[in-house]
Amino acid sequence: MYNPHEFLVDNVKRQVAEFLVSKGFAVEPAQVEVRKAPKTFGDLAVPLFTISKVVKGLSVEEVSTLFGGFKPSGLVKSSKVENNFLNLVVDEKRYAEVVYSSVVRLGDNYGFVPAETRERIIVEHVSANPIHPLHVGHLRNGVLGDSLVRLLRARGHEVKAHFYVDDVGLQVAYAAKAFSIVGGEGQGKKDHFVGTLYTAINLLIEVKKLREKAKSASGDELAEINSKVSEYLWRLGELSEKFPGLIEKLLEWVEKTEDPEAELRRLNRMYEEGDPSTVKLTRRVLDYCLEGIRETLDRLGISFDSWDWESELTVWSGATSDVIDKLRGLGLVERRDGALVFRADLLAESEDVRRAAGIPPGFTVTPMTLVRSDGTTLYTTRDIAYSIWKLSRADRVINVIAVQQTLAQAQLRLALYALGYRDVGRRLIHYSYEMVNLPGTRMSSRRGVYVSADEVIEEAVARAKEEIAKRGVGDVGDAEKVGIGALKFFFLSQTPGKVLTFDWKRVLDFEQNSGPFVQYSYVRALGILRKASEEHIRPDELNVGDVGEEEHPLILLVGEFPNVVKEAADNLRPDLLASYLNTLATEFNRYYDSYPVLRAPTTSKKYSRLAVVKMVEQTLKNGMKLLGIEAPQRM
């Protein structure tokens, strides 16, 4: 028994259908709709207007009257017709047997309902530019991606987590040049050091350009330029304080170089061509920075099975030029001002193509430049080649990518459709998430305006340490688990499709509706079980034979868990699981406060309550694992 909730619902459907059949109406169990009832009405509800649609010739009122005579049995202990709903209360004693035996038998695998077909799935996520530290946006991406990986694995799929290393774009040349100017390695965390260089060289070049522009500007334009220049200089001053000496070296290069941007474009082209010394120079900074990024990811418990280098997979392999040649051969490419343009817009005129490529009707698709007039390719062009690589290794590819890329991802799918991937809409999924806002500002890695993931982690862990110390129960060494648990829950508990404003107060709120709240509830359950074991009560002595009304809500919730995991995995909705865990934790805390377990009125009550606590503990544990949240033993 993998899914007690489904078993329960099937039981209800059968009873309702049999009841109708006994009254002379031919109804199949599958035609009966069962949903969760609002708490005050019961556990489950059958909307009777749906029955009146299925049963010909009966009005809702007649159906309601009819169900007044419904006698529940099996897993249902009572029923009542209210507001055109048949409200049902589950028999917690009988249902508890079903749920408990499932939890005990499956243990750490409780909640994992195997999918009908086992798919090979690639989840590509984080994929941050390897030239600066991860910021809060990447944190949202990685936490979501990682929980998708875990959820899909729980469904029995063969899932690989991939990190796409974008080492081809022009921005890489900036970092590489800056890194070589200052002579490589510096102090501090590696990715932060590289990020500083990257920001600094960007700002320096920007200032140089603005000053050039200022010479021929006047009035408002000049004022605007001056204000930008002073803002950038102020940022540079800050960086200079953090890393004395570096900025001066970069400044020297920017000053003495006639056209720094042209120089960087040249460097970029040489990298694309695979020039050995440029590759060596560039890879040095990228590897260096990735070490820092990996350190952050390790700390977060986010791991990858594959690091896919854009240069190797798409450029040096020749895959991108193959793609361009093939698209040209299909007659969907035209030349505009020396550039090659893929007419995604023409392709999107067909409704059939849209359906197959997963483009919503009405969504405006624009043409897409494949090759610049200087012969170099663009990110999305190379992404076509990369996607082909991924599609050859998986049944389904899930890309966790910001919502801003929606159009580019649509163009990508259309290109793949044209190249023969007729089911690309189903196989290549843009798992889109909204951006993370900083109150007041707009983040930009290039300008160095961002909150790094490391800062956020540090702050959360420090806060956790404080809280643990304040209480004196737990181990301050668990601050890492609690702080990071808080962070992950924060990002997971909100639907990905909504803009998230990064609010320190909410991230560091460890009360209800938070990671630490769920962890705390788990620890409480664990504490009871620990004491039981100190009393030499063996797990096999526990049973749910004497559960009652008090345990009713917990039994229902625990039984629902596998179904929640299934829904969360199949619909790619980790937030469903986060919200479920919060509900279970809340319900458990209520129970904890209201009913003594170890000091239950009778021995048989005690053993049954312990069995329920055991179920809750197992469920919270398995659920947190799926969100990538670790739990301490005490806190």
Add this chain to the structure above:
RNA sequence: GGGCCCGUAGCGCAGUCAGGAAGCGCGGCGGCCUCCUAAGCCGCAGGUCCCGGGUUCGAUUCCCGGCGGGCCCGCCA
């Protein structure tokens, strides 16, 4: 100008896909630790579900039109 997303209690959000019984947290107010960890629990206050039409027996949910906010429409990524 076109497209996509969002608008639900003072604030942050769930519910909207498959229409049917308005929910959670924070904040506010008031209670609860001689009893398994108070990161907890209980109670109270707080809502024209942005507005206007339409479809429907029934709309926060679907459709149309507005309004407000965000994002995208680059030979950037």
